[in-house]
Amino acid sequence: xxxxxxxxxxxxIFEQLKVNISDNEAKKKETIKKVNAIFEFNVKNNEGKEQIxxxxxKKGGTVQTGKGSAKPDIIINLTDDTFVELASGKLNGxxxxxxxKLKIKGNMMLATKLDGVLATIPKAKL
Amino acid sequence: MPPEFEEAFQKNFDWANxxxxxxxxxxxxxxxxxxxxHSWEEQFAxxxxxxxxxxxxxxxxxxxxxxxxxxxxxxxxxxxxxHLDPKVWESEFGDYIFEPNNPYLKHANPFQEGxxxxxxxxxxxxxxxxxxxxxxxxxxxxxxxxxxxNTQAQNEKEEAAIRAxxxxxxxxxxxLTALMSLAVSYTNEGCDHQAYLTLERWLIAKYPNIAIxxxxxxxxxxxxxxxxxxxxxxxxxxxxxxxxxxxxxxLGVLFYGSGEYExxxxxxxxxxxxxxxxxxxxxxxxATLANSGRPEDAIEAYHKALDLxxxxxxxxxxxxxxxxxxxxxxxxxxHLLGALSMHQTGLNGDSGVNTSxxxxxxxxxxxxxxxxxxxxxxxxxxxxxxxFREEFEF
Numbered sequence: 001x002x003x004x005x006x007x008x009x010x011x012x013i014f015e016q017l018k019v020n021i022s023d024n025e026a027k028k029k030e031t032i033k034k035v036n037a038i039f040e041f042n043v044k045n046n047e048g049k050e051q052i053x054x055x056x057x058k059k060g061g062t063v064q065t066g067k068g069s070a071k072p073d074i075i076i077n078l079t080d081d082t083f084v085e086l087a088s089g090k091l092n093g094x095x096x097x098x099x100x101k102l103k104i105k106g107n108m109m110l111a112t113k114l115d116g117v118l119a120t121i122p123k124a125k126l
Numbered sequence: 127m128p129p130e131f132e133e134a135f136q137k138n139f140d141w142a143n144x145x146x147x148x149x150x151x152x153x154x155x156x157x158x159x160x161x162x163x164h165s166w167e168e169q170f171a172x173x174x175x176x177x178x179x180x181x182x183x184x185x186x187x188x189x190x191x192x193x194x195x196x197x198x199x200x201x202x203x204x205x206x207x208x209h210l211d212p213k214v215w216e217s218e219f220g221d222y223i224f225e226p227n228n229p230y231l232k233h234a235n236p237f238q239e240g241x242x243x244x245x246x247x248x249x250x251x252x253x254x255x256x257x258x259x260x261x262x263x264x265x266x267x268x269x270x271x272x273x274x275x276n277t278q279a280q281n282e283k284e285e286a287a288i289r290a291x292x293x294x295x296x297x298x299x300x301x302l303t304a305l306m307s308l309a310v311s312y313t314n315e316g317c318d319h320q321a322y323l324t325l326e327r328w329l330i331a332k333y334p335n336i337a338i339x340x341x342x343x344x345x346x347x348x349x350x351x352x353x354x355x356x357x358x359x360x361x362x363x364x365x366x367x368x369x370x371x372x373x374x375x376x377l378g379v380l381f382y383g384s385g386e387y388e389x390x391x392x393x394x395x396x397x398x399x400x401x402x403x404x405x406x407x408x409x410x411x412x413a414t415l416a417n418s419g420r421p422e423d424a425i426e427a428y429h430k431a432l433d434l435x436x437x438x439x440x441x442x443x444x445x446x447x448x449x450x451x452x453x454x455x456x457x458x459x460x461h462l463l464g465a466l467s468m469h470q471t472g473l474n475g476d477s478g479v480n481t482s483x484x485x486x487x488x489x490x491x492x493x494x495x496x497x498x499x500x501x502x503x504x505x506x507x508x509x510x511x512x513x514f515r516e517e518f519e520f
Contacts, residue, residue, distance in 0.1 A: 004453070009419045012453050019494045081419050088417035089316065091385050099385075122488040124413035124424065124444045125282070125314045126382065 003053060003065050008045050010083040013121055014053050018063035020120045021055075028061040035117065037110045040072035045080040057117070074110040077103040086114070087121045222261075222274075222289040225478050230259035237270050244273070250281040250437055251471045251478070261293070268298035276307050278480065280406070282440045282465065286480040287311050295324075300331040306372060309379055310410070318383050322348045325376050329355045332372075336362065353380045371397035378410065387418035405434040409441045412448075421448040439465045443485055450488065455496045456518075462489045464520035466511045 003018055004011045021028055035057040044050050054068035078086075082101045085091040093111035096102045104111060230236045233256070240256030243249070257274035261267065275290035288311045294304035305328040312321035329352070330337040336358050359373045378393035394411040401407055412427030425448050431441040442465035449458035466485050471478070486505055493502035504513065514520075 009421075012451050015453070016450075016491065016495065020491065023494060084419035085385060085387075085417070088419075090382070090387075090417050095385070120491075122447045122450065122484065122491065124416035124447050125284070125440055125484075126310050126379070126410045126413045 001064075003063050005051050005065060007047065007049060008043060008051055009080050010041075010043050010053075010087075013083065013087045013118075014055075014063055016121055017055065017117065021057070021061050021063065031117070032057055032059075032061050035113050037073040037107070037113060038068060038070055039110065039114065040067065040075045041083070042075065042077040043080055043083055044078070055117075072106065074104060074106040074108070076111070076114075077105075087118050087123075089119065089121075089123045219285065219288050219292065222286065222293060223479055224258050224262060225255060225480070228255050228259050228262075230256045231262065233259060236260040236263065237267070237273075240270075240273060240277070244277065247435055247437055249468060249471065250277050250439055251469050253277045254281060254283075254286075254480075255471060257290075261290075265293070266297055268294045268301045268304065271297060272301055272304040272307070275304065275311075279307060279311055280438055280440050281469070282443045282482045282485060283480050284311055284314055284484075288315070295327075299327070302328060302332055302372070305331065306375065309376070313379055313383055319348060321379065321383060322352045325379065326352045326355065328372075328376060329359060332370075333359045333362070349380065349384055353377070356380060369396075369400065371400050375407070375410070378414070382414055382417075387414055390414045391418075403434055405431040405438055405441070408434065409438065409444065412441070413444055416444065416448050416451075421452045424448050437468055439468050439482075442468070443482075443488070446492070447488060450492050450495065453495075455492055458492045459489065459496070459514075460518050460520045462492060463511055463514050463518055467520060470511070 003014045021031060038058045039055040041053045041055070042050060043053065052066050053063065054066065054072065055063045056068055056070070058073070059070065078096070078101060082091070082096060086093070086096060091099075091101070092115045093102070097104065097108075097111060102111065230239065233239055236256045236259035240253045240260060243253040243256060254274060254277045257270055257277060260270040261274060264270070271290050271294035275287045275294055277287075278284075278290060279287035288308065291304050291308040291311060294301050295308060298304075305324055309321045309324040309328065312318070312324060326348075333355075336355060340355065340358075356373055356377045359370065360377065363370055363373075374393045374397035378390045378397065381387070381390035381393060391411065391414055394407060394414060398404065398407050398411065408427050408431035412424045412431065415421075415427060416424035425445060428441050428445040428448070431438055432445070435441075442461050446458045446462035446465065449455070449461060462485060466482075466489070469478070469482065469485075486508075489505045490502050493499070493505060501514070501517075
Protein backbone atom coordinates (compact mmCIF):
# COMPACT_ATOMS: atom_id res chain seq x y z
CA UNK A 1 0.00 0.00 0.00
CA UNK A 2 1.41 3.33 -1.08
CA UNK A 3 2.39 5.92 1.48
CA UNK A 4 2.23 8.78 -0.98
CA UNK A 5 0.39 11.89 0.05
CA UNK A 6 -0.21 14.76 -2.34
CA UNK A 7 1.33 18.08 -1.53
CA UNK A 8 4.41 16.72 0.21
CA UNK A 9 7.85 16.45 -1.36
CA UNK A 10 8.79 14.03 1.41
CA UNK A 11 6.09 11.75 0.13
CA UNK A 12 8.15 10.11 -2.58
CA ILE A 13 11.06 9.70 -0.18
CA PHE A 14 8.88 7.80 2.27
CA GLU A 15 7.66 5.72 -0.63
CA GLN A 16 11.25 4.91 -1.54
CA LEU A 17 12.18 4.13 2.05
CA LYS A 18 9.25 1.77 2.27
CA VAL A 19 10.38 -0.07 -0.83
CA ASN A 20 14.06 -0.02 0.18
CA ILE A 21 13.35 -1.55 3.57
CA SER A 22 11.12 -4.33 2.34
CA ASP A 23 13.37 -5.13 -0.61
CA ASN A 24 14.50 -8.43 0.83
CA GLU A 25 13.91 -10.22 4.09
CA ALA A 26 17.56 -10.57 5.06
CA LYS A 27 18.23 -6.87 4.56
CA LYS A 28 15.09 -5.99 6.48
CA LYS A 29 16.14 -8.08 9.46
CA GLU A 30 19.60 -6.54 9.37
CA THR A 31 18.20 -3.02 9.32
CA ILE A 32 15.82 -3.76 12.18
CA LYS A 33 18.70 -5.18 14.20
CA LYS A 34 20.89 -2.16 13.53
CA VAL A 35 18.33 0.54 14.11
CA ASN A 36 15.80 -1.06 16.44
CA ALA A 37 13.53 1.94 16.71
CA ILE A 38 10.16 3.30 15.67
CA PHE A 39 10.28 6.79 14.18
CA GLU A 40 7.29 9.05 13.97
CA PHE A 41 7.60 12.01 11.63
CA ASN A 42 5.35 15.02 11.79
CA VAL A 43 5.91 16.74 8.48
CA LYS A 44 4.66 20.24 7.78
CA ASN A 45 4.53 21.35 4.17
CA ASN A 46 4.73 24.81 2.65
CA GLU A 47 0.98 25.26 2.86
CA GLY A 48 1.08 24.69 6.58
CA LYS A 49 -0.60 21.30 6.39
CA GLU A 50 0.70 18.46 8.50
CA GLN A 51 1.07 14.76 7.84
CA ILE A 52 2.35 11.94 9.99
CA UNK A 53 4.46 9.05 8.72
CA UNK A 54 5.64 6.22 10.91
CA UNK A 55 8.73 4.21 10.12
CA UNK A 56 8.90 1.00 12.12
CA UNK A 57 12.42 -0.35 12.12
CA LYS A 58 11.90 -2.34 15.27
CA LYS A 59 9.16 -4.86 14.73
CA GLY A 60 7.57 -4.95 11.30
CA GLY A 61 10.06 -3.08 9.13
CA THR A 62 7.38 -0.94 7.53
CA VAL A 63 6.57 2.61 6.61
CA GLN A 64 2.99 3.82 6.92
CA THR A 65 1.02 7.01 6.93
CA GLY A 66 -0.34 8.10 10.28
CA LYS A 67 0.58 6.87 13.72
CA GLY A 68 1.69 3.30 14.22
CA SER A 69 0.14 0.85 16.64
CA ALA A 70 3.13 0.81 18.97
CA LYS A 71 4.54 3.78 20.84
CA PRO A 72 7.28 5.53 18.85
CA ASP A 73 10.78 5.76 20.28
CA ILE A 74 11.30 9.18 18.77
CA ILE A 75 8.96 11.82 17.41
CA ILE A 76 10.44 14.30 15.00
CA ASN A 77 8.71 17.49 13.93
CA LEU A 78 10.12 19.04 10.80
CA THR A 79 9.20 20.79 7.58
CA ASP A 80 8.81 19.12 4.21
CA ASP A 81 11.87 20.98 2.95
CA THR A 82 14.02 19.90 5.87
CA PHE A 83 13.17 16.25 5.31
CA VAL A 84 14.17 16.57 1.67
CA GLU A 85 17.48 18.13 2.71
CA LEU A 86 18.09 15.29 5.14
CA ALA A 87 17.41 12.79 2.38
CA SER A 88 19.70 14.56 -0.03
CA GLY A 89 22.53 14.02 2.41
CA LYS A 90 23.35 17.69 2.59
CA LEU A 91 21.93 18.02 6.06
CA ASN A 92 22.48 15.39 8.69
CA GLY A 93 20.59 14.79 11.91
CA UNK A 94 23.07 16.62 14.12
CA UNK A 95 23.37 19.70 11.92
CA UNK A 96 19.63 19.87 11.53
CA UNK A 97 19.06 19.69 15.25
CA UNK A 98 21.73 22.28 16.00
CA UNK A 99 20.15 24.59 13.46
CA UNK A 100 16.80 24.16 15.16
CA LYS A 101 15.30 22.46 12.14
CA LEU A 102 14.26 19.38 14.08
CA LYS A 103 12.06 19.33 17.13
CA ILE A 104 12.54 16.05 18.92
CA LYS A 105 10.60 14.19 21.57
CA GLY A 106 11.96 10.98 22.97
CA ASN A 107 15.30 9.36 22.38
CA MET A 108 17.38 12.09 20.77
CA MET A 109 20.21 9.80 19.83
CA LEU A 110 18.01 8.08 17.28
CA ALA A 111 18.35 11.15 15.10
CA THR A 112 21.84 9.94 14.24
CA LYS A 113 20.52 6.58 13.11
CA LEU A 114 18.24 8.37 10.74
CA ASP A 115 21.24 9.39 8.62
CA GLY A 116 22.09 5.77 7.95
CA VAL A 117 18.57 4.96 6.85
CA LEU A 118 18.33 7.98 4.58
CA ALA A 119 21.69 7.20 3.03
CA THR A 120 19.88 4.73 0.80
CA ILE A 121 18.14 7.54 -1.08
CA PRO A 122 20.03 8.47 -4.27
CA LYS A 123 21.39 11.99 -4.40
CA ALA A 124 22.11 14.46 -7.14
CA LYS A 125 25.77 15.11 -7.91
CA LEU A 126 27.25 18.54 -8.49
CA MET B 127 17.71 34.86 -19.61
CA PRO B 128 14.42 33.65 -18.09
CA PRO B 129 12.78 36.14 -15.73
CA GLU B 130 13.24 34.06 -12.62
CA PHE B 131 16.96 33.91 -13.28
CA GLU B 132 17.01 37.68 -13.71
CA GLU B 133 15.39 38.01 -10.35
CA ALA B 134 17.81 35.62 -8.67
CA PHE B 135 20.63 37.45 -10.41
CA GLN B 136 19.56 40.77 -8.92
CA LYS B 137 19.14 39.27 -5.50
CA ASN B 138 22.71 38.10 -5.62
CA PHE B 139 24.16 41.53 -4.98
CA ASP B 140 21.97 42.26 -1.99
CA TRP B 141 22.73 39.17 -0.05
CA ALA B 142 26.44 39.54 -0.58
CA ASN B 143 26.29 42.80 1.33
CA UNK B 144 23.79 41.41 3.78
CA UNK B 145 26.07 38.50 4.54
CA UNK B 146 29.01 40.82 5.14
CA UNK B 147 27.04 43.01 7.53
CA UNK B 148 25.75 40.05 9.47
CA UNK B 149 29.16 38.52 9.61
CA UNK B 150 30.95 41.68 10.63
CA UNK B 151 28.57 42.27 13.53
CA UNK B 152 30.47 39.50 15.22
CA UNK B 153 27.19 38.01 16.30
CA UNK B 154 28.41 34.49 16.36
CA UNK B 155 25.35 33.03 18.02
CA UNK B 156 25.30 30.24 15.51
CA UNK B 157 28.33 28.28 16.53
CA UNK B 158 28.99 25.94 13.69
CA UNK B 159 30.61 22.98 15.34
CA UNK B 160 31.72 20.37 12.89
CA UNK B 161 31.58 16.96 14.43
CA UNK B 162 32.88 13.57 13.78
CA UNK B 163 29.87 11.35 13.25
CA HIS B 164 31.03 8.35 15.18
CA SER B 165 32.45 10.07 18.20
CA TRP B 166 29.20 12.04 18.58
CA GLU B 167 27.23 8.86 18.86
CA GLU B 168 29.60 7.28 21.35
CA GLN B 169 29.90 10.33 23.50
CA PHE B 170 26.19 10.92 23.41
CA ALA B 171 25.55 7.36 24.51
CA UNK B 172 27.77 7.92 27.51
CA UNK B 173 25.95 11.07 28.46
CA UNK B 174 22.55 9.59 27.64
CA UNK B 175 22.89 7.20 30.55
CA UNK B 176 23.46 10.09 32.91
CA UNK B 177 20.63 12.05 31.38
CA UNK B 178 18.16 9.21 31.72
CA UNK B 179 19.01 8.84 35.37
CA UNK B 180 18.25 12.48 35.98
CA UNK B 181 14.85 12.01 34.37
CA UNK B 182 15.22 14.73 31.78
CA UNK B 183 12.35 15.38 29.51
CA UNK B 184 14.17 15.84 26.23
CA UNK B 185 11.57 18.04 24.74
CA UNK B 186 12.67 20.55 22.06
CA UNK B 187 14.94 22.17 24.55
CA UNK B 188 17.96 23.48 22.72
CA UNK B 189 19.50 24.70 25.96
CA UNK B 190 19.23 21.25 27.53
CA UNK B 191 20.75 19.72 24.46
CA UNK B 192 23.62 22.17 24.65
CA UNK B 193 24.22 21.22 28.29
CA UNK B 194 24.38 17.58 27.34
CA UNK B 195 26.57 18.54 24.41
CA UNK B 196 29.05 20.49 26.46
CA UNK B 197 29.55 17.59 28.83
CA UNK B 198 31.19 15.75 25.98
CA UNK B 199 34.54 16.40 24.43
CA UNK B 200 33.72 18.33 21.34
CA UNK B 201 36.22 20.66 19.86
CA UNK B 202 35.63 23.23 17.22
CA UNK B 203 37.58 22.22 14.20
CA UNK B 204 40.80 24.14 14.00
CA UNK B 205 43.44 23.86 11.38
CA UNK B 206 46.08 22.79 13.87
CA UNK B 207 44.21 19.56 14.01
CA UNK B 208 46.58 16.99 12.66
CA HIS B 209 43.68 14.63 12.18
CA LEU B 210 42.81 16.88 9.29
CA ASP B 211 46.24 16.71 7.72
CA PRO B 212 45.73 16.58 3.95
CA LYS B 213 48.17 13.72 3.57
CA VAL B 214 45.97 11.59 5.78
CA TRP B 215 42.70 12.03 3.99
CA GLU B 216 44.12 12.16 0.52
CA SER B 217 45.51 8.69 0.87
CA GLU B 218 42.10 7.32 1.72
CA PHE B 219 41.20 7.41 -1.96
CA GLY B 220 44.26 5.55 -3.16
CA ASP B 221 45.94 5.39 -6.52
CA TYR B 222 44.28 5.57 -9.89
CA ILE B 223 43.33 2.20 -11.34
CA PHE B 224 44.01 1.93 -15.04
CA GLU B 225 42.00 0.02 -17.63
CA PRO B 226 44.00 -2.94 -18.90
CA ASN B 227 44.42 -3.51 -22.66
CA ASN B 228 43.94 0.16 -23.45
CA PRO B 229 44.15 0.59 -27.26
CA TYR B 230 45.19 4.23 -26.86
CA LEU B 231 48.51 3.17 -25.36
CA LYS B 232 49.65 2.54 -28.92
CA HIS B 233 48.49 5.98 -30.03
CA ALA B 234 51.11 8.57 -30.95
CA ASN B 235 49.43 11.42 -29.09
CA PRO B 236 46.69 10.16 -26.78
CA PHE B 237 46.33 13.49 -24.97
CA GLN B 238 45.47 15.28 -28.18
CA GLU B 239 43.11 12.47 -29.08
CA GLY B 240 41.38 12.79 -25.72
CA UNK B 241 40.96 16.53 -26.22
CA UNK B 242 39.54 15.97 -29.68
CA UNK B 243 37.01 13.48 -28.31
CA UNK B 244 35.97 15.92 -25.62
CA UNK B 245 35.64 18.83 -28.02
CA UNK B 246 33.57 16.82 -30.45
CA UNK B 247 31.24 15.74 -27.67
CA UNK B 248 32.16 12.10 -28.07
CA UNK B 249 31.93 9.31 -25.53
CA UNK B 250 33.36 10.22 -22.15
CA UNK B 251 34.50 6.67 -21.58
CA UNK B 252 36.53 6.77 -24.79
CA UNK B 253 38.06 10.11 -23.86
CA UNK B 254 38.94 8.71 -20.44
CA UNK B 255 40.79 5.84 -22.07
CA UNK B 256 42.75 8.30 -24.17
CA UNK B 257 43.69 10.39 -21.13
CA UNK B 258 44.62 7.26 -19.19
CA UNK B 259 47.06 6.45 -21.95
CA UNK B 260 48.38 10.00 -21.86
CA UNK B 261 49.25 9.90 -18.16
CA UNK B 262 50.71 6.46 -18.44
CA UNK B 263 53.05 7.81 -21.08
CA UNK B 264 54.02 10.80 -18.98
CA UNK B 265 52.72 11.12 -15.44
CA UNK B 266 54.17 14.59 -15.01
CA UNK B 267 51.57 16.37 -17.11
CA UNK B 268 49.17 17.91 -14.65
CA UNK B 269 46.63 18.84 -17.29
CA UNK B 270 46.42 15.27 -18.55
CA UNK B 271 45.52 14.11 -15.05
CA UNK B 272 43.10 17.00 -14.76
CA UNK B 273 41.31 16.10 -17.98
CA UNK B 274 41.19 12.47 -16.91
CA UNK B 275 39.64 13.53 -13.62
CA ASN B 276 37.13 15.91 -15.20
CA THR B 277 36.14 13.32 -17.75
CA GLN B 278 35.54 10.66 -15.12
CA ALA B 279 33.53 13.06 -12.96
CA GLN B 280 31.28 13.89 -15.90
CA ASN B 281 31.10 10.18 -16.54
CA GLU B 282 29.70 9.66 -13.06
CA LYS B 283 32.79 7.85 -11.80
CA GLU B 284 33.61 9.96 -8.80
CA GLU B 285 36.29 7.86 -7.11
CA ALA B 286 38.30 7.58 -10.30
CA ALA B 287 37.86 11.32 -10.77
CA ILE B 288 39.17 12.14 -7.30
CA ARG B 289 42.19 9.90 -7.72
CA ALA B 290 43.09 11.55 -11.01
CA UNK B 291 42.48 15.09 -9.77
CA UNK B 292 44.59 14.49 -6.67
CA UNK B 293 47.47 13.50 -8.95
CA UNK B 294 46.91 16.60 -11.08
CA UNK B 295 47.24 18.78 -8.01
CA UNK B 296 50.21 16.80 -6.74
CA UNK B 297 52.07 17.49 -9.99
CA UNK B 298 51.03 21.11 -10.08
CA UNK B 299 49.70 22.62 -6.88
CA UNK B 300 48.46 25.66 -8.77
CA UNK B 301 46.32 23.86 -11.31
CA LEU B 302 43.24 26.00 -10.78
CA THR B 303 40.81 23.92 -12.81
CA ALA B 304 41.89 20.74 -11.08
CA LEU B 305 41.55 22.33 -7.65
CA MET B 306 38.02 23.53 -8.34
CA SER B 307 36.95 20.17 -9.78
CA LEU B 308 38.47 18.38 -6.83
CA ALA B 309 36.61 20.58 -4.37
CA VAL B 310 33.36 19.73 -6.12
CA SER B 311 34.10 16.01 -6.08
CA TYR B 312 34.95 16.10 -2.38
CA THR B 313 31.65 17.85 -1.76
CA ASN B 314 29.78 15.12 -3.62
CA GLU B 315 31.46 12.51 -1.48
CA GLY B 316 30.57 14.33 1.72
CA CYS B 317 34.20 15.25 2.43
CA ASP B 318 33.18 18.79 3.23
CA HIS B 319 36.24 19.86 5.15
CA GLN B 320 38.59 18.65 2.42
CA ALA B 321 36.45 20.51 -0.10
CA TYR B 322 36.79 23.77 1.81
CA LEU B 323 40.56 23.41 2.19
CA THR B 324 40.86 22.71 -1.51
CA LEU B 325 38.83 25.81 -2.31
CA GLU B 326 41.14 27.76 -0.07
CA ARG B 327 44.12 26.48 -2.05
CA TRP B 328 42.39 27.66 -5.21
CA LEU B 329 41.82 31.09 -3.76
CA ILE B 330 45.39 31.42 -2.56
CA ALA B 331 46.68 30.36 -5.98
CA LYS B 332 44.51 32.77 -7.93
CA TYR B 333 44.22 35.66 -5.50
CA PRO B 334 47.44 35.63 -3.50
CA ASN B 335 47.00 39.27 -2.47
CA ILE B 336 43.72 38.60 -0.74
CA ALA B 337 45.17 35.59 1.06
CA ILE B 338 48.16 37.60 2.24
CA UNK B 339 46.13 40.56 3.44
CA UNK B 340 44.19 38.32 5.82
CA UNK B 341 45.74 37.80 9.19
CA UNK B 342 45.35 34.18 10.28
CA UNK B 343 42.09 33.86 12.17
CA UNK B 344 41.85 31.73 15.24
CA UNK B 345 38.68 30.19 16.52
CA UNK B 346 36.92 30.68 13.21
CA UNK B 347 35.98 27.47 11.48
CA UNK B 348 37.23 26.57 8.04
CA UNK B 349 33.96 27.11 6.21
CA UNK B 350 33.57 30.66 7.54
CA UNK B 351 37.17 31.52 6.85
CA UNK B 352 37.15 30.30 3.27
CA UNK B 353 33.75 31.83 2.53
CA UNK B 354 35.06 35.14 3.78
CA UNK B 355 38.07 34.93 1.45
CA UNK B 356 35.83 34.20 -1.50
CA UNK B 357 33.52 37.07 -0.65
CA UNK B 358 36.51 39.38 -0.61
CA UNK B 359 37.53 38.07 -4.01
CA UNK B 360 34.00 38.64 -5.29
CA UNK B 361 33.99 42.20 -3.97
CA UNK B 362 37.37 42.96 -5.45
CA UNK B 363 35.93 42.68 -8.95
CA UNK B 364 32.32 43.87 -9.02
CA UNK B 365 29.54 42.84 -11.39
CA UNK B 366 29.97 43.45 -15.06
CA UNK B 367 33.58 44.11 -15.87
CA UNK B 368 35.97 41.52 -14.59
CA UNK B 369 33.56 39.43 -12.54
CA UNK B 370 35.26 36.12 -12.03
CA UNK B 371 32.68 33.39 -12.56
CA UNK B 372 34.95 30.87 -10.87
CA UNK B 373 34.74 32.86 -7.65
CA UNK B 374 30.97 32.57 -7.95
CA UNK B 375 31.28 28.84 -8.51
CA UNK B 376 33.49 28.54 -5.44
CA LEU B 377 30.96 30.50 -3.41
CA GLY B 378 28.20 28.33 -4.79
CA VAL B 379 30.00 25.20 -3.62
CA LEU B 380 30.60 26.76 -0.20
CA PHE B 381 26.97 27.68 0.28
CA TYR B 382 25.87 24.30 -1.03
CA GLY B 383 28.16 22.75 1.56
CA SER B 384 26.49 24.58 4.43
CA GLY B 385 23.00 23.93 3.11
CA GLU B 386 22.35 27.56 2.14
CA TYR B 387 20.78 26.52 -1.11
CA GLU B 388 19.17 29.76 -2.16
CA UNK B 389 22.50 31.53 -2.00
CA UNK B 390 24.19 28.67 -3.82
CA UNK B 391 21.60 28.90 -6.58
CA UNK B 392 22.18 32.64 -6.88
CA UNK B 393 25.91 32.11 -7.24
CA UNK B 394 25.60 29.50 -9.97
CA UNK B 395 23.08 31.66 -11.79
CA UNK B 396 25.46 34.60 -11.65
CA UNK B 397 28.28 32.48 -13.03
CA UNK B 398 25.99 31.19 -15.78
CA UNK B 399 25.29 34.74 -16.81
CA UNK B 400 28.70 34.94 -18.43
CA UNK B 401 28.95 31.27 -19.26
CA UNK B 402 25.63 30.33 -20.77
CA UNK B 403 27.11 27.33 -22.55
CA UNK B 404 28.86 25.87 -19.56
CA UNK B 405 27.14 22.50 -19.26
CA UNK B 406 29.01 21.70 -16.03
CA UNK B 407 27.52 24.79 -14.46
CA UNK B 408 24.00 23.93 -15.60
CA UNK B 409 24.40 20.53 -13.97
CA UNK B 410 25.69 22.10 -10.75
CA UNK B 411 22.74 24.42 -10.67
CA UNK B 412 20.46 21.46 -11.27
CA ALA B 413 21.95 19.37 -8.49
CA THR B 414 21.65 22.27 -6.06
CA LEU B 415 18.00 22.72 -6.99
CA ALA B 416 17.38 18.99 -6.71
CA ASN B 417 18.96 18.63 -3.29
CA SER B 418 16.98 21.55 -1.98
CA GLY B 419 13.66 20.07 -2.94
CA ARG B 420 13.05 21.70 -6.33
CA PRO B 421 13.06 18.69 -8.65
CA GLU B 422 11.09 20.30 -11.47
CA ASP B 423 13.49 23.25 -11.71
CA ALA B 424 16.37 20.82 -11.44
CA ILE B 425 15.04 18.85 -14.41
CA GLU B 426 14.96 22.02 -16.50
CA ALA B 427 18.58 22.75 -15.67
CA TYR B 428 19.68 19.19 -16.46
CA HIS B 429 17.99 19.38 -19.85
CA LYS B 430 19.95 22.55 -20.62
CA ALA B 431 23.15 20.72 -19.72
CA LEU B 432 22.22 17.74 -21.89
CA ASP B 433 21.21 19.94 -24.83
CA LEU B 434 24.72 21.33 -24.72
CA UNK B 435 26.37 17.98 -24.16
CA UNK B 436 24.25 14.88 -24.80
CA UNK B 437 27.03 12.55 -23.63
CA UNK B 438 27.12 14.15 -20.17
CA UNK B 439 26.52 10.99 -18.18
CA UNK B 440 26.33 12.66 -14.77
CA UNK B 441 23.61 15.06 -15.88
CA UNK B 442 21.66 12.14 -17.27
CA UNK B 443 22.11 10.28 -13.98
CA UNK B 444 20.92 13.34 -12.06
CA UNK B 445 17.93 13.59 -14.35
CA UNK B 446 17.13 9.98 -13.54
CA UNK B 447 17.38 10.68 -9.81
CA UNK B 448 15.02 13.64 -10.03
CA UNK B 449 12.50 11.65 -12.05
CA UNK B 450 12.71 8.92 -9.45
CA UNK B 451 12.09 11.42 -6.69
CA UNK B 452 8.95 12.81 -8.31
CA UNK B 453 7.62 9.34 -8.98
CA UNK B 454 8.21 9.17 -12.75
CA UNK B 455 9.75 5.74 -12.58
CA UNK B 456 9.68 4.69 -16.22
CA UNK B 457 11.28 7.94 -17.33
CA UNK B 458 13.86 7.60 -14.60
CA UNK B 459 14.74 4.11 -15.78
CA UNK B 460 15.13 5.29 -19.36
CA HIS B 461 17.46 8.12 -18.40
CA LEU B 462 19.54 5.89 -16.16
CA LEU B 463 19.77 3.14 -18.75
CA GLY B 464 20.78 5.74 -21.30
CA ALA B 465 23.52 6.95 -18.99
CA LEU B 466 24.74 3.42 -18.34
CA SER B 467 24.82 2.60 -22.05
CA MET B 468 27.24 5.48 -22.55
CA HIS B 469 29.82 3.69 -20.47
CA GLN B 470 30.33 1.10 -23.13
CA THR B 471 33.42 1.53 -25.20
CA GLY B 472 35.08 -0.26 -28.08
CA LEU B 473 37.01 -2.16 -25.44
CA ASN B 474 35.10 -5.43 -24.90
CA GLY B 475 31.87 -3.46 -24.78
CA ASP B 476 31.66 -3.44 -21.00
CA SER B 477 32.08 -0.67 -18.50
CA GLY B 478 35.59 -1.56 -17.40
CA VAL B 479 37.42 -1.57 -14.09
CA ASN B 480 36.17 1.81 -12.98
CA THR B 481 32.46 1.18 -12.67
CA SER B 482 29.70 3.43 -11.50
CA UNK B 483 27.91 1.88 -8.58
CA UNK B 484 25.62 4.86 -8.31
CA UNK B 485 24.10 4.19 -11.73
CA UNK B 486 23.37 0.52 -11.20
CA UNK B 487 22.21 1.00 -7.63
CA UNK B 488 19.80 3.77 -8.58
CA UNK B 489 18.42 1.64 -11.40
CA UNK B 490 17.93 -1.16 -8.92
CA UNK B 491 15.88 1.15 -6.73
CA UNK B 492 13.90 2.45 -9.68
CA UNK B 493 12.93 -1.05 -10.78
CA UNK B 494 11.88 -1.84 -7.21
CA UNK B 495 9.68 1.25 -7.18
CA UNK B 496 8.13 -0.04 -10.40
CA UNK B 497 7.51 -3.33 -8.58
CA UNK B 498 9.63 -5.13 -11.15
CA UNK B 499 11.82 -7.38 -9.04
CA UNK B 500 12.83 -9.25 -12.18
CA UNK B 501 14.44 -6.16 -13.65
CA UNK B 502 16.02 -5.25 -10.32
CA UNK B 503 17.64 -8.67 -10.10
CA UNK B 504 18.82 -8.38 -13.68
CA UNK B 505 20.56 -5.04 -13.18
CA UNK B 506 22.09 -6.14 -9.91
CA UNK B 507 23.62 -9.21 -11.47
CA UNK B 508 25.60 -7.00 -13.83
CA UNK B 509 23.65 -7.71 -16.99
CA UNK B 510 24.49 -5.95 -20.19
CA UNK B 511 22.44 -2.81 -20.55
CA UNK B 512 21.30 -3.78 -24.05
CA UNK B 513 19.14 -6.48 -22.53
CA PHE B 514 16.77 -3.76 -21.43
CA ARG B 515 16.25 -2.29 -24.88
CA GLU B 516 13.17 -4.41 -25.54
CA GLU B 517 11.23 -2.78 -22.79
CA PHE B 518 12.81 0.66 -22.55
CA GLU B 519 13.70 3.34 -25.04
CA PHE B 520 17.13 4.81 -24.64
